[in-house]
Amino acid sequence: xxxxxxxxxxxxxxxxxxxxxxxxIKDAAQQFEGLLIGQILKTVHEDxxxxxGGDSDPASxxxxxxxxxxFARALAAKGGLGLTDMIVSGLSRQATKSN
Numbered sequence: 001x002x003x004x005x006x007x008x009x010x011x012x013x014x015x016x017x018x019x020x021x022x023x024x025i026k027d028a029a030q031q032f033e034g035l036l037i038g039q040i041l042k043t044v045h046e047d048x049x050x051x052x053g054g055d056s057d058p059a060s061x062x063x064x065x066x067x068x069x070x071f072a073r074a075l076a077a078k079g080g081l082g083l084t085d086m087i088v089s090g091l092s093r094q095a096t097k098s099n
Contacts, residue, residue: 022092029087033080038072 020028045064076084 020091020095022088025091026084026088029084029091030076030080032087033083034069034073034076036083037075037080038069041068041072 042065045068079085
């Protein structure tokens with residue numbers, strides 16, 4: 001399985017007024033979903049008092065944050081919660097209405 005790297009959300013500084021392509025919209029939506037899943041996982045791990053990580057062990061906390069981010073991106077790349085498709089669909093409909 002290949003995990004897509006976190007990019008600059010497809011921002012093209014050379015042409016900031018260029019219409020977003022479907023690929024750029026999907027990439028941005030997938031990154032948003034990955035961030036959202038990561039925040040959910042972070043909250044779950046903060047609420048769980050299972051002795052892993054925490055303030056007493058910064059190395060474990062950093063490792064857990066890294067693992068959460070990686071897992072969230074992997075989950076989003078494979079469909080995640082279904083938000084990517086919903087966002088892409090909504091933005092595509094909005095783009096066709098404005099054209």
